[in-house]
Amino acid sequence: MAFDYDLFVIGGGSGGVRAARITSQGGAKVAMAEEFRMGGTCVIRGCVPKKLMVFASQYSAAAQEAKEYGWDIKLGKFDWPSFQSRLSAELSRLEGIYTKNADNAGVEIFHQRAVIVDPHTVQLADGTQKTAKHILVATGGYPFKPDNVPGIEHALTSNEVFDLPELPKRILIVGGGYIACEFACIFNGLGSEVTQYYRGAQILRGFDDEARGHIAELITEQGVDLHVGTDVERLEKRDDGIWVKATDGREAVFDAVLYATGRKPNTAGLGLEAAGVDTGRAGEIVVDDYSQTNIPSIYAVGDVTDRVQLTPVAIREAVAFHETVFKGIPTKPDHTNVPSAIFTQPEYGAVGMTEEQARDDRPVEVYCAAFRPMQNAFIGKNERVLFKLIVCRESRQVLGCHIIAPHAGEMIQLAGVAVKLGATKEQFDATVAVHPTMAEEIVLMRSPTRVHE
Template sequence: MNFDFDLFVIGGGSGGARAARVASGEHGAKVGLAEEYRMGGTCVIRGCVPKKLMVFASELGNRADDARAYGWEIERGGFDWQHFHGKLREELDRLEGIYRRNLERAGVEIFDCRATLHDAHTVKLSDGRRVTAKHILIATGGRPFVPETVEGWENANTSNDVFLLDELPKSVLIVGGGYIACEFACILNGLGVEVTQFYRGAQILRGFDEEARGHISELIKESGVDLHVGTDVKELDKRDDGVWVKATDGREAVYDRVLYATGRRPNIEGLGLEELGVEIGRRGQIVVDEWSQTSVPSIFAVGDVTDRINLTPVAIREGHAFADTMFGGKKIKPDHELVPGAVFTQPEYGYVGMTEEEARDQGPIEVYCATFMPMKNAFIGKTARVLFKLIVCAETRKVLGCHIVSEEAGELIQLAAVAIKMGATKEDFDRTVAVHPTVSEELVTMRTPVRTA
């Protein structure tokens, strides 16, 4: 059978774009790609990139306060959202253009429309056309989830909406306790918004290391976020003066905005997957094997839509491995072991490997941990403390996990991850000479475990 394309990709985000570009530009496949919104996907348009730029902006007010404490004659003014937001739009436009140009240079044919599946080799485009492909790759990412069981849920915003706001609200309620909720709580607080945060669980950042979770929770509250755990929204109502909220603990208040950050779901609605027999998991994810192949042999999936590890660099690795395997004859599986990550709270949380809880379930461990006030803060009387933690296998001496809560923790954990990925032992860390004076020297100066398990 003759196909229009060797590969057709649905989704122009990080994973789909990488797969398309490598398959076409490096391996000579004929590739088509459909994107219904903007090229670049969640990360570039409504995720990592704009969020990190907002992190940068939100940190500068406190740095002005620090500068004054260090002796600089600086007055802190208000934040100009219009100025920032205009530059943000320009930057996202620039990055989207780069994505598009890179695909075009690689020879990928782009379709700016929605695509769904007709059969195992045919894609329906929203402009009425149909195209065929030997292989189809689903890379449609995820979307914010808002529980529709809450009365008045339609009056809430999601993280996608934050980047589109015409003006910054004076007050906001953030619902959720995951990394997106905590990041936006810190960002908006840093920009001068009065932030309240509800989380129905007992502690924020479920799934992360418990000691780090507790440390970050205290720092968030100290920074001015009004955090309430064990609390959820019972009812929402749009009023003239904002959004009225009734909480499960009985409290009532009105906020300019209510932002739900209660998780994301794989973006598969209306694609036609189930009708073709593609297996869907209980969380709505596309089930794939180690080669990113679905239960229908010609259909593959990468990125957040598979709900493996929902990080942009992982989606890129998955897309690249798929293209190399399918069209480059290299047989490469994406590596999901010891993937580092960062939560861009203030301060940041960088992590790689196991949590203490995961590690102790697998065998005897030693835990090395230090919390202290860094020199930079101590000098001006700031009370924020950093946390450095290593989890070590008591038998092999390998470092199983590293957790850092500190300014620039995302930068620090990248370097620690290289050593841990290589199989470094605690003694390898101990033999490494410290860089002094830095906060990161604590990684190689912790000599005595604080506990064993």
């Protein structure tokens, strides 16, 4: 059977664009459909605009520190419309780059929705049907809002938060994951009064417990009004804002309510059921180690598979898909020891196992240091950084590394190389410290703070 394309990609985000581009460059005939904007969540509604907001929000604290260091600085209020204008222009620029790179590689792009009709056919929104030898689903995820909270229609998600017409004076962040904590710090830095509700016992579930507690203390000290064990019972739109009643009985009015309570795979209405593709309880596409579904011609990469929801992982999965299917080199994407960073203020970088995961698996030593770095101590700022290594007692291998400090994301990228290579504690110790830096602590911790047999 002759197909219109060798590969049809549904979704123009980081994973989909990478797979389409390199496959087309390799000589295959490739098409792609994207119903919103090229670049996907990361570029348009996620990593990029969020990180630019992080940058903007850090200048208020930096200006105050500059005063303490002797600079005569007078900081005015934050100009939200001006920032939004530049942000919009930057996202449009990046969207154009994604489109141009795919187009230059020879990918045929359809700027409309596509759904799967059968294992080799997709249908575009205009009714046109296209056939392909292989179909790759890379439709990402979407922010989840519970539908059982009265008044939930008055709440925002991370999709809409970048388009707020004005900076809210009072904002409630609902959730305790990394997105919620990042936006709590962002709006706090921009000058909003920030309240955060999380129904669990501690924020950042799934991360290292000691690090979670450290971050919670820091953001509270910075002015975020954090309430754990608390959820929203109902919301109402009133003349003075959005009235919120919490499950603990407290009532308050906010200018905006942002729900950051997780993300779900974006699979609704894609035609997966009709094509016979298996999905999981959360709607995720079930794939094997090579990103192949139970239908041999259909593959999926990125957040839509709900494996590791990180942009670089989606890109790695896309490359592995290309190697496996179009180069004949079976390649599994490697999901072990993936470094990550949470852009709270300060940042939290992590790679490998948490203390809790490691101690339940084998005997380990824990090395941890929390201290005021030189820059803070000089001006009497109490904010402390944290460096932590989890070490296997038998092999001496460093199983996990956790850093809470300014620029922890930059540090954990490099530490991640050592952990990925299986470096031992003694190899860390043998590395000469770079002085004076915060990061030197990672090679100076000589005595374990805790031992788990």
